[in-house]
Amino acid sequence: MKKRVSGIGALVLVLGLVVMTNGCSLFGDKFVAIGKKLFDYRCADCHGESGKGDGFNAKNLDFEPRDLTDSEERVLGDLTNEEIFNTLSRNIKDEDASVVPFMPTFKNTLAEAEIWAIIAYVRTLHPNNAPKIELTPEMKRKRPRFPRIRKVDIDPEIMKSKEHIENGQSLFEETYGCLTCHNIGGEGGRIGPKLDRAGFRSNADWLYRWIKNPQAIEPRTKMPNLGLTDEDAMDVVAYLKTLQAPRGPDLPAK
Ligand code: HEC
Ligand code: HEC
Structure with missing residues (x-):
């Protein structure tokens, strides 16, 4: 829950x-x-x-x-x-x-x-001498907002390109740390859903919008907006689309 x-x-x-x-x-x-x-x-x-x-x-x-x-x-x-x-x-x-x-x-x-x-x-969790933090008028109180993505141009060449897919995997696992919350093939975190079958579940267009700005789709989601650049987001989508593990007894049900 x-x-x-x-x-x-x-x-x-x-x-x-x-x-x-x-x-x-x-x-x-x-x-x-x-x-x-x-x-x-x-x-x-x-x-x-x-x-x-x-x-x-x-x-x-x-x-x-x-x-x-x-x-x-x-x-x-x-x-x-x-x-x-x-x-x-x-x-x-x-x-x-x-x-x-x-x-x-x-x-x-x-x-x-x-x-x-x-x-x-x-600061209440450990001993420290840091100055007490109080709300000041300079602190921005609004959450950051980003322009709505109206049209996503999914380039089929990028989706098929080995180079882009590999780059997407390394962005996913290392640069942006997506694996700390998501599990693929039994590896990774469990805060978000397993992504073994992400390639079947969602179309590329939706995936792109989601990872660029999850709060625009589900305002209260626990998934943070990690600030992916447009190019990085496209490569991550190319990688996610390759995740098409068979539904099998060895994969725990979602
Ligand atoms: C997905 C897991 C995860 C979440 C969620 C997470 N952290 Fe962390 N956090 C880590 C890990 C792993 C490290 C250790 C990284 C390292 O040492 O390189 C860390 C390190 C830190 C550090 C130490 C930084 C330093 O300079 O050594 C602080 C402070 C911290 N987290 C605070 C938070 C706060 C506050 C939140 C929530 C707003 C949060 N973290 C959410 C995993 C997480
Ligand atoms: C702090 C944990 C966290 C991190 C980091 C994170 N996610 Fe998520 N993600 C979630 C959660 C939680 C959901 C479930 C969405 C919801 O309903 O709130 C989710 C949902 C998703 C979904 C939709 C899955 C589905 O079946 O609906 C995709 C795809 C996804 N994340 C990809 C990514 C990618 C790519 C990254 C890295 C750029 C990433 N996530 C980083 C927590 C995280």
Whole structure:
């Protein structure tokens, strides 16, 4: 069962309260509470509800999700608020983004203020001397929005090209870390559905629209918008279309 969260609704409510009462102390705790809700929905599958790195999906990953409580070594405690923000809100294709290769970015999915709320909550999980995070007027409160994709030109040559398909596979497995949430041939995460038969299930046009901007199709989906370029999205679609595993007894039913 999918859990739904209405973090933005809660945020709007709190903003209203703050404007009405101008009460900052009340507000501080609410900001953390919003962060916790968002964390439970967006992060806990991997990092665990306690933040210890023991979410249900952790055992499916080659990389251990960071223990955000610093129970064994001090890592988070040494990061600045801005460093954590930059991790959660990075461009996957930036060079220094590979510091955290197998963790999604939330830059294109969550509002800046929501990311700060998550960090305010994460700061309660480990000892640190970082400045307290409070909502400021500069933080953007709207989630990012992208122009609707009206027409998708699927090039049949790209769909057949070995080179593009292989590139799509490497983008899927490595660059964008799709495999940390999706399982193919028994490998990978379990947050999203298995994609062994994605090539049968969906047409190329739909796949392209979905991976470019899942929130445009299903606003509350847990799948983040990972910021795929047009070319990368096309190659990933070419790869996904090759996934046509037979329905067999060895494949657990979806
Ligand atoms: C699909 C699994 C997954 C999800 C979802 C996920 N993470 Fe991570 N996260 C990881 C992994 C794996 C690492 C370790 C990466 C590494 O060490 O290179 C990590 C590392 C981190 C780090 C340490 C970064 C550093 O500089 O060492 C922070 C902070 C973090 N995650 C916070 C979050 C927050 C907050 C969320 C939710 C908004 C989240 N993560 C969602 C898998 C995930
Ligand atoms: C944080 C986890 C996460 C990451 C990372 C992720 N996905 Fe997803 N994906 C999901 C979830 C959850 C769904 C189910 C959609 C829903 O109903 O909300 C999904 C759905 C899909 C579907 C539709 C499957 C179907 O049968 O309906 C495709 C295709 C897909 N993802 C491809 C990708 C690709 C390609 C990437 C990398 C660019 C990716 N996903 C990254 C979580 C993730």
